[in-house]
Each structure stands twice: as structure tokens, then as C-alpha cells.
Amino acid sequence: MQRRHLLLAATAGLAAPALPRLARAQAAVTMRLSHQFPPSHQHAGILVAFAERVKARSQGAIDVQVFPAEQLAKAGENFPGVARGAFEAAAAVNFQWGNTLPEMNVITLPYLFTELERIRKFPGSPAAQYLEGLLQKRAVRNLMWLYTTRQAIFTSGRKPLVTTDDFKGVKIRGLNALTDHALTAVGAAPSSMPGPEVPQALQSGVLDAGLTDVSAAVSRRFYEFQKFGTVTPWFCVFTHVYVNPRWFDRLSPEHRAIITESAAQAERDQIPLTEEVAAKALAELKARGMTVHEQTEAERAAWSAAMQKPVVDAFLKLAPEGGARAIELLRAL
Template sequence: MTFFKTILTGSALALLAVSAQAQDVVRVAGNFATEHSSSLAMVKFEEELERLSGGAIDVNIFPAQQLGGAAENVQAVKIGAIELMWVGTAYLTRTVPELEVIGLPFQFPDRETAFAIVDGPVGVALDDKLATEGLTSMGYMELGFRQLTNNVRPIVAVEDIAGLKIRLQPNETHLATFRALGANPVAMDVKELYSALEQGVIDGQENPFAIINVAGYAEVQKHVSNTGHFFDFISVVGNKAWFDGLDADKQAMVREAMATAIAYQRELAAEQDAAGLGTLIEKGMTFTEVSPELAAALRENTAAAAAETKSRLDVELVGLLDAETAKLGM
């Protein structure tokens, strides 16, 4: 496995595209820390695909923003400068807005329900939308329930969120949700987040406990709460022209290796998330548990944002989502 020591963007990515046209070379880019479950899962993918292909397919993994930030990776895969990426699904919503249908506030009661939706007909419909944009979906990993941190005050009531300048992913539903809570949300690529927190440019951010931990945000944030306002996914997508150009055997190998990696990641993600909060407290963050009253108020205040998102998305897709969630008793 080869790791680049510098971030490659712009012309450097173009050079990569020219120098590695052979279909047996697969570059996989991600913005997650090397110790995050998703990055470890990509190492598993590398091992599995090279084993299945008998070494005929060479996989190179580039985690931790080595090939640029999340937004840059999306563009690089779309143009074929990189074959594959793993990225928070929110970063794809400006390419495929329909992905917002699985990013509604307080949408899923648990991770099992979330994966039942994306592994079923709703996920198939979203994969079809990605394909129209030149992207081949390889499946969904867990990013997890997103939790709020900040440097101003503990969150014990909705009013405590008001006025906070909070970094969010570039997802319109996420931004609208925090506006509804009275915050001042700022869309920002993850590569800029740590320094923005450190410099006080923003007051806080929201991420799963495991991300908050491995990204070192405990060093620059004081307060954390288990708001669980979104359940987030990591999309694994490839350049469609590249994947379609593989022969049937190689396509099957890629799919099989990725299925193994995703199953591994989901299990590991649950373990990392369970341990994450305790680690953050050990590192000095102040934890304020969300009360039932606050949880109810958060849901009430964000219901309109969820309804607005559904109103502007494909009617058939929303109907499919409603039907599938009804089957699950939601």
C-alpha cells in the first residue's frame, strides 16, 4: 500500500489520471483519519481485492485527505482522476440532491433501521440517481449518529443552541435543520474544520463520537451532548466509466471485496462509537446528556425542515421511503 505524504489537488490529480489509466490500478481516496473504522475498512478492501485477483489488481489507499478534501474527492472521482472514494453522503447531495431523503433530522431510531433502508429499495433508487451523474455506488458504511459540540455553553435547552456558529456538512437539509434551532450554520469542508475551531472562527461542530475523538476535536472543544440529530452514512462510490470498463470478473471481485469491507466497517463503527464518548470525557470534554424534554423539543423544532426537504424531492422516491419505513414500523 502506498501513501502520499502531501495533499494532491488540481494539476497533480490530472497527472495521476494520465499516469494510471490501466484498469488494474485502483486508487481509493478518503478524508477520514487513518484510524477511523472506514479507513481501516478500505485497507480490508485492498487486501481482499488483491487476494481475489491474485495480485492482478493493484489497490492504493489514500486516507486522511492525502488526495484533497471531501469536495475535491467528489470532483476527482466524477472526472475519473480517482477510481474510488469513501465520503460522507452529505458531500454528494449537491450532485444528487435526492440523497437528502436519508439525511432527515431524527429520521432513524437506530443503526439497524438506517441500514435496512439503504440496503433495500430506497438504496437501489438512490444508486440509480448516482449512476446518472457518472458514479457507481458500491454501498453504504456507517458514519453514525451526529452529536453537537461547542465552546460556549452546555446544551440543556433549545435556546442554548441559538446564536451558536456551527460548522455543518454542505447539505441543505442539515443547514435548514440548524437554522430552525436558531443556530448560525456554516457549510465547511472537513479539511478546514480543526483550524476553524482552534482559531474561534466557529463555536462548534457536529459529528459522531468516534469522529470527534479520532479527529482530535476534544483539543479545541469544551462541551459535548448526545443530540443524535442525524444518522449519517458514508457512501462508497466509483467512477462509472472506470467500473463499466472492467470485465465482468473484475467487477465481481470489486463488489465482493467491497461487501466484505463494508460489513467489517459497520461492526467496527459500532464499537468505536460506543467507546468514543468515554474517551472524549477522559480527554476533558464536559458531557451534558440530552433530557427527554430537550429531545422532544429538538424534534418539534426541526419537523418543518424535514417536511420541506421531502416536499422538494422526487415524489416517487419519497413515497418509496414512506412505504419502506412503514414496513419497519416507523
Template sequence: MLALLAAASATALTVLPTDAEAATRMRCSHQLPPSHHIAKVVDRWAAEVKTLSDGNLDVQVFGSDSLIKANENILAVAKGDIECAFSLNFQWGKTLPLMNVTVGPYTMSSIEAWKKWPDSEAAAFLEERLLKKGVKNVAWMFQTNTSVFTSKGKPLLKPADFQGQKMRGLGPAFDRGLKAMGATPVAIPGSEVYQALATGVIDSAITDVAAAWSRKYYEVQDHMTVVPVLAAYLHGYVNPGWYNKLTDKDKAALKKAGDLAAGWAIDASQEAAASAPADLESKGVKVHIATPEENAAFKAAMAPAFAEGFADETGADGRKLLELVNKLQ
């Protein structure tokens, strides 16, 4: 009898699913360190997805390249190796250069335009193109419209100062603007820039002003020029096959959480951008806010080169997307 009861109990344990087994696993990879303001938004988004799905979506966030390297996230999701990832727009590079429309020098620096972005025609246009590349977009997270040109020993205040600088690049089209000022762009993932600066692999960099703080650039660079030269965003995406198997409730949870996160990201980014310059100065960095005249000089040097590169890379789709972006201004 005891043997029969034991057998029956064992059978029941194998049949009844645990909570972990019942939930749908959703592994999400990204490159940002835990202290980055958008990394915190991603964590908040993950918690919201769990809540809205009543725990059915088991969102597991892996930051700091701890699961998959930043430059491998897109392929990993498209192949179904993982369910979800977050990438910066310029990481799409030549795979989908349309994603770089906002890094055009001084193209989309308006916060009001970013508030309209998630439900805009421009966002929908990109979501269609992303799906053709094998990923389903689920979240837009504005990261910055305030960047810094970082350097050591002397500031970068005018185009001529970039002459001979080995500098971290952001992608083919944007890098044309750096080359136009005499710099030599070097492709380096964000998580590796600090080490490259520390060891002299590169001389200078461009990054989000808040990232310069969270990634501790102040330890290896002593001058930073604050410029509204580009707008960058992180976006979340999932494997379409995995997404199509979700219940309507879980799909709705992802949509709602994505909409909320878009607003959280704008708030967090504005707060981080406001505090970062003073934080950097407290570490001994000489921070210079570019004047209107200096910004005009940077735009004159960089914008034509970017426009030429973006047109070459994107063709008719690029022209259409620029029209849609202009509607947001």
C-alpha cells in the same frame, strides 16, 4: 552473438508484463484520517478486493485528502481522473440532495434498519440516481447514528442555546434545522473543522461522536452533547467507464467486498460510538447524553425545517425515497 542475446533479452523484458502492469490500477480517495474507524474499514475493504480479485485489482487507498480534496472527489471520479473515491452522504449537497435522506433529524437511527440497507429498495433507488450523476456505487458504509453537538464554554442542551452560534453545517436541508434554532451554519470540509474551531472561524460543530475523538476535537471544544439526531454514511463509488471494462470476476469481487464491508462498518461504528464518550471525558470534555425530553425538543425545532427543505430540493423523488426508507423502520 552477445549483442544478439542482449537485444533478445531486452525485447523479452519489454514484452513480458510485470505484476504491477498486469493488475488494474484502482486509486481510491477519501477524507478520513487513518485513526478513524471507517478509514480502517476502507483499508480492510481494499485488502478484500485485492484478495477476491486474485490481485488483479490493485487498490491504492489515499486517505486524509492526500490525493484529492473531499469536495472534488465526486467530479474527479465522474470525469475519470481517478477510478474510485469515498464520500460522506451530505457531501453530495445540491448535486444529489436525495443522498441526505438519512440526515433528517431522528429519521433513520435504527441499527436494524441499517443492516437491511445495502440490499434495500431505498439503496437501489439511490444507486440508480448515482449512476445518472456519473458514478457507480460499490459500497455502503454506515458511519454513525450517534452525533455530538460540540461547543466551548457552555453546553448546547436546548434549541435556544444555539442562538448566535456560528456552526459547521452539513448541507442545505439539514442546515435549515440549525437555522431554525438560531445558529448560523458555515460550510466547512470535515478535515478543516478542527482548525476552524481552534481559530474561532466557527464556535461549534456537529459531528459523529467517534470523529470528535479521532479528529481531536477535545483539544478545542470542552462540551459535547450526544444526540441521535442524524445517520451518516460513507459510500464508495467508481467511474462507470472504468467499471464496465472489468472482468466479471473483478466485478464480483467488488460486489462481495462491498457486502462484507457494510457489515464491518456497522460493527466498527457501534464499537467506536460506545467507547468515544468515555474517551472524550478522559480528555476533560464535559459529555452530556441528551435526555428523551431534550431530543424531543431538538426534533420539534429541527424536523419541520428539514422536511420543508428536503421536499423543495428533491420533489417527487424525495417523497418516493422517504416511502422506501420508512419500509426499513
């Protein structure tokens, strides 16, 4: 009998340490985050820092696994993947929602929302909350807004694009069918294509001119095959990270708070970083030999008068229910 008690006590002693291990295993959280940016992009760095912050604050209980450069899923596969729960989170550029959620294009309407003071106010604003509500109806929950750019550069090889007349007959890279209305309005022939394909198209003559943000013009070496560049606050772009709401709601309140607070920190960190990257990119384009023209206020007004209304009109047709409200909220910032 005494031996039996000793065996039971020993068994209990061996089993006891396993309970905390089991509890830790059940509490562990994995968050797979897919995005399209290469590891060198400023957003990739911010998302790695976000993952590290979450891991530190949760004492290792939350493992955010970041998959850059479409390693987990292609850009077009991210939304259905997160909505179905195939993975927990993804990042998208706002205008990539296209016709699926046309109101998301409001941020990128030409000359509508490019002042840094207003951009700083966007995360957490009624405008952001309105778009987040629309995302919620699409079975995803927004987590953070990462400021991407507010300065476009129109590059060209034969002559600079300074006046609206300079666009006539120019084959130019467009962003999407919506913003292409601005380019056709001034006589250009836009052709939408993914950013990585643009350098080859410019070098081969398929395109005469490029449209991108100043940082991408450096990373894709536009200065090697485009002589001129006109810099203008033509658009604003945000990249946002969204999560599967069913997964997020199953997390403990403590874990949700850690992820949310770390996301807010990433939003704050991204704004000065993007401005710094853009300033360095502009200086590098000049140093590499590109003739860069920074648009004057008068030139900006002329471009805006010719380009903005056709895009706004098309936007309101594309988003008849919420487009006007989205513009109103953005203008109120």
C-alpha cells in the same frame, strides 16, 4: 536444413514462456480509489482491508490502490474524476453531493434514520437501490455503503446545549445549507465549514459551538477547548464508494464478482466497527474532562419537533422529483 529446424525449435522454446506472462499482463487490473479520510480513520482501515481482500481473492490480478487524505484528488474533484475516467473509484460522504444529487441528503435529515436495526438493513435495500439508480444517471456506479455515524455531539464552551432555548444567539458550526435550517429554527447562527477548520474557529471565538460526530470530536480534540457536549441521535451519515461504470463493465465477470463480494464484506464489517469506535470515543471524551450529557427521550422529542420539519420542507423543495420517494423508502426500513 537440420540446423535450421533446431534454430526454429529453440526460438519457439524461448518464446513459449513469454505467452503466459503476456496473458497475465493483459489480465491485470488496477483500481485507484481516492478518499478524504486520514489513515487513522475507521473507513481508511476498512478500505485498506478491502484492497487486501480483493488482491488475495484474485491471486494478485486486481491491484486496489487506496489513496487516503486527498492524496490523489480533493474531495470535490472525486466525482468528476471518476465520471471522466481519470481514476477508477472514490468515496464520498452522502451529504457532500449537495445540489448535484439532493436526494442523497435524505440519510442525514435530523431524527429520521438513526436506529441501528434500520441502518443494518440499508445496504441492498430498496432505499439504497433508489439512490444507486440516481447515481447511475450521474455516470457513476455505487459499489458499497459504509456506515459512518448515527450520533452527533453538540459541543459548547460557555454553557451546555440541552434545551432548544439554549441555541438562541449561538454561533455554531453547521453541516450544510440544508441541515442548517434545523439550527436557525431554534435561533442559532450556523456557519458551515470543513471539519479540519472547526477547532481553530472554536478556539478563536469565531464559533461558540460545534456540531460533529462523537468520533471526530475525539480525533480533533474538541475536549481541549469545549467544556460541554450533548450527545443525540441527530443524524445518520453514510460514506459510499462508487466506480466508473465503463471501467467496471470491461472487467471479467470473475473480477467483478470478487470486487462486489469484497465490497459487501466491507459493508458488514463497518457496522460493528463504527459502533465500537463511537462507544470508545464517548468514553474518551468523558475521561478527558468534557461534561457529556446524553439526551433523554423527552429532550430528543423536543429537539425533533423544533428541528426536523424545517429541514424536511427544505429538502422537498431541493429535491422536488425524488425527495418524497426517498423519505418514503427510508421510513419503510
